[in-house]
Amino acid sequence: MLYGATIFPTAYAMHPSELGKALEERNFESLWVAEHSHIPVGSEGLWPGDGGLPQMYYDTMDPFVALAAASATTSSLKLGTGIALVIQRDPIHTAKEVASLDVLSNGRVALGIGAGWNIPEMSDHGTDPARRFGRMRESVEAMRQIWANDIAEYHGEQIDFDPMHCNPKPVQHGGPPIHVGGVYPGGLKRAVAYADGWIPIGGRGDTDLPAQLAEAERLCAEAGRDRSSFEVSIYGSPTKRDQLDQLEDMGVDRVVFFLPPSPADDLLPRLDTLGSLIS
DSSP states (O other): OEEEEEEOOOTTSOOHHHHHHHHHHTTOOEEEEOOOSOOOTTOGGGOOSSSSOOTHHHHOOOHHHHHHHHHTTOSSOEEEEEEEOGGGSOHHHHHHHHHHHHHHTTSOEEEEEOOOSOHHHHHHTTOOGGGHHHHHHHHHHHHHHHHHOSSEEEEOSSOEEEEEOOOOOOSSTTSOOEEEEOOTTHHHHHHHHHOSEEEOBTTSSOOOHHHHHHHHHHHHHHTTOOGGGSEEEEESOOOOHHHHHHHHHHTOOEEEEEOOSOOHHHHHHHHHHHHHHHO
């Protein structure tokens, strides 16, 4: 089982270049960073978490800029978005950002994507919330066309472009692995249909994880896919060794620990504790 960490990269958090290096030194496999372009006034109450919307949602940096900073001080750490709101993004620009980061990091990008929860945020970008899941799939298909072809074109219901050149191409052939975030059952079904992995958040939605993993096995077989090539990554992982062992025994491929957007003095002791679980 692989071990990652996720954070909202903010101006008051540990710098991504320092955090990436510290994670790599402690044998973490990956760093995943969140995304929100903005928080429309009045939309805070839509957040599905407990309590009020945390300040970090208002303050998070661009995920690809933060990951580029982390890539400069690391050599093996995977660099993931957790999650990129591709339904709010231009797919051509996003394909170029992802490919550029993959080149600069020598093929270490993992693209976690989702449709998000903030309906006004989507609408501000011109996205129809009622059609967001269709747009998410088209975004993936369109970006894969760009990454895989010297001359790319895509014609969908919401995304449409004629033949074009768009470079650089990612180091990872055909583009980086794509992981769909979202609760069961919809998130899992979408991930099996067109992605390389699924990111459920621990404690949200139906939490019968063994049943969910059995369903992942069934859906992969139904789609003619090998479950061993489809990664399940648990966000909000527990931090007790016996619970981590249970997740590994169930067949979870990766656990991702939440980190608060704190400065280095606060985060480094926490990373030492989590690093001891990994070793």
